[in-house]
Amino acid sequence: MKAIVLSNYGSPDQLELKDIEKPIPKDGEVLVKVHATTINDWDWCLVRGSPFYIRLFCGWRKPNIRVPGVEMAGQVETVGQNVIEFQPGDTVYSDISESGFGGFAEYVCVPETALAPMPEGMTFTEAAAIPHAAMLAIQGLIDAGQLQPGQRLLINGAGGGVGTLGVQIANAVGVQDVTGIDRASKFTLMRSVGFTHTIDYTQTDFTTGQERYDVILDTKTNRSPFKYLSVLNPGGTYVTVGGLTPRLFQVLLFGPMIRWLTQKSVRLVSLRPNKDLAYVNELWAAGQLKPAIDGPYSMNEVPRLIQYFGTGQHQGKVVVTHES
Template structure:
């Protein structure tokens, strides 16, 4: 077996030119890890932020002047090819998927090592491509809707930035819970796709500011958080909840610090999601096996094209998830 592999290496912060397609040493699994031959991976906001070194907290987490992350890439789907000496839960040949964001990243490569606890067995009816689209975005959507949002059948839900990874999986998760009244906000070229997924109402943010209209929601799930928190509070019902999944740093800080005051005086909840990666992959597996969720994937790239794929994602040109397939491994 070769001791090297192809990977996308992040050499500095800046632009897509900082990402280089190189030959690097193949990782060796530690005692509690497995080595996965990656068949597909996907682009996430982490990759866009790491490539540019912004917002600033990315540098606090991943290296102030130079990235400590050598190989970015969050979601992986592939086949176990070697196991560490303490691993009994997985074996070579198992088809697995998972989110590496708490384990040093490394998804943009032919192989990655991951602790066995980070990975789950893929459902039998799931392709590697679907599997690469799911872990990060589905956990954000599920934990935002169910754990923080306490979403209930019959409630009125709005998802802002609904045409990306979180929104397109989030609407399907909410429908599976029995939510019937779901509004999605995104740009005009994504609205048809969003309606086909089950959004009951769609809003083009370039034409209409939903925080200015008179509708009231039980829950707002927001992967974009691009306005003052007080604007969102305007369109929440009494005791309604606003959950931010991510977005502009000043808005996130506003949500974090003002939450107790808003709750006390306005009787509404403003909550910031802290993702627990891979925690609910079993829940998602059941939904997938029952045909209740299917990721939206419209763009495919090769491993060598990761810089272009990240640029495409960052410019907001994508619908649902952007997938990287590893032809040499398929």
């Protein structure tokens, strides 16, 4: 089968499209023919081996992950022993970051516990664009942020996957007043998915403004946690899903003290892949969730697309399809 193979850390250019052996499903695993996958921050970090802590999990000198690719949507080809829920022909989707990655290949083996059935009417392109960013958004807004109907929400780094799905999840919860922070070139897309206010971070620092929010969801934490407190309403919550490593450590370190001193919360989400896909399927069936798609592109464009993603040129989710 064809796959995009990672042999060394470096730049996306050194990824190679190769023929490798088709995997065989073990006990409890399902072999999926991948129809669509996406580009994520994981790929950008994994290919470069940066930030350093990536190497603690993925190999210090050389990557021990041969085929990157975090999300996939496809069709079950065969099942291993003791697989109960799925059978050949089923259409499935998943975040496979905890099951060895591999979305950039024509086939991948995935534990059945990591798979969800694709709901009726969802295309492979749409399904691939959902699991990773939607789980970060749901676990950030609902689990950590405890978002309530009628609250005011701000999403920082709003024009990518988490932001464009997060605003729709907020709307489903009953939150209509949603401010999105990103570059002005992404505002048309952001407004089309539900942002009511937009702020260009290259022009304005929202942490020095007059507006106040009940919940802030951040995909790009690049300030001290104390800066965000000034724009939170009393009792408000700041939730980060990612950003600069030292800033994330500050959230962990100062979080308890901030809660004690100010009654405001600062929290860091630790992703639980695929946990809320059943909820996503409910939102889909109710017509409340539609991913914003950049693409679809083809497999041989993956190296260029990782660079495109890493330099922030994308809008919504960058999707790659595997033509057969």
